C-alpha cells in the first residue's frame with residue numbers, strides 16, 4: 001500500500017523534525033517544506049525536502065498538487081520573544097502573512113486539515129495556575145500576538161471555507177531524540193535548557209538568571225517542560241482526531257509540572273558532572289513568575305499520555321544530543 005503524505009512546514013526545525021520522525025514511525029511520509037532560515041538540512045531524514053518559504057503560495061500549491069497530502073502540520077515561524085519586540089515587522093510578516101499564504105494554498109488545493117503550532121504566549125500574564133484553555137488571551141509581546149492572530153484567522157477560515165484545525169499551545173519543548181541525531185539547535189539560542197547545557201560544555205562563560213526575587217520557593221521563575229517526542233505524539237493524535245471527528249480543537253500541551261531555573265541548573269550539574277558560573281541579574285520585563293499549563297483537555301480528547309514525565313530524563317536526552325552536536 002502506498003504511504004500517505006503529510007506536509008510539514010518547518011520540518012527541518014527542532015519540533016518539526018521530531019514530528020517527521022514520529023510520522024514515519026506511524027507509516028506516513030512527511031514532506032518537509034522549509035526555507036532553512038532556522039532549520040537544518042541534516043534534520044530531514046524521513047521524506048522529501050522542498051526548500052521554499054511560506055510566502056511562495058504558487059510553489060506551495062505545486063507541492064500540494066504533486067504530493068496530495070492528507071493534512072498539513074504547520075510549525076514554520078520565528079519564535080524569539082525578544083526579537084519580536086525589536087522586529088515586529090519581520091514577525092508579523094513571517095508568522096502571519098506567511099501563514100495566510102499557506103492557508104490560501106490549502107484552500108485552492110482543497111486540503112482541509114491543519115495542525116498549527118500555537119504557544120502559551122497567547123495567554124500573557126496568567127491569572128490562574130495551571131492555565132486552562134479558556135483562560136483570557138492577552139499576549140504581552142508581538143510573538144504571542146502573531147500566534148493568537150492565526151488562531152482567529154483559522155476560526156474565520158473554518159467558517160468561510162470549512163478548514164478544520166487543531167491549535168496546539170505548547171508550553172516549553174525540551175529534550176531530543178538523540179539516537180536519530182536530531183535535537184534543539186536554534187541560532188541564536190534563547191531557550192533555557194540548551195543555554196544551561198552550553199554553560200556545562202563551556203561554550204558560554206556563565207548562565208544568567210534573570211531575577212531571583214520572584215514569589216516562588218527559590219525566587220526564580222518556574223516553567224513547564226514537555227519532552228519533544230510527547231509533543232510529536234500529540235501532533236499525530238491531533239491528526240487522527242481531525243480525520244476521525246472532523247472537529248477543530250484548541251489544546252494546551254505541557255507537563256503540568258513546573259521547574260524553577262535554579263532547579264534546572266542543579267539537574268544539569270548532576271547529570272553532566274560539570275560545574276559552571278551562575279550570575280544573577282535583573283528581572284526581564286514581562287516574565288511571569290510561573291507558567292504551568294493544564295493539559296487535561298488534550299489527554300481526554302486525544303487520548304494522549306506524555307511518556308517522559310521526569311525532568312532528569314528530559315534533560316538527559318537533551319544533554320546526549322547537545323554534547324555530541326556541540327563538543328569540540
Ligand SMILES: NC(=O)c1ccc[n+]([C@@H]2O[C@H](COP(=O)([O-])OP(=O)(O)OC[C@H]3O[C@@H](n4cnc5c(N)ncnc54)[C@H](O)[C@@H]3O)[C@@H](O)[C@H]2O)c1
Nearest residue numbers: 010012013014015035036037038039053054076077117173
Ligand atoms: N520551541 C518551543 O519551546 C516552542 C514553544 C511554543 C511554540 N513553539 C512553536 O513551535 C514551532 C516550531 O518551533 P521550533 O522550536 O521547532 O523552532 P525552529 O526554529 O527550530 O523551527 C522552525 C522552522 O521553521 C522554518 N521557517 C521559519 N519561517 C519560515 C518560512 N517563512 N518559510 C519556511 N520555513 C520557515 C525554519 O527554517 C525552521 O526550520 C514554531 O511555530 C514556534 O513558534 C515552539
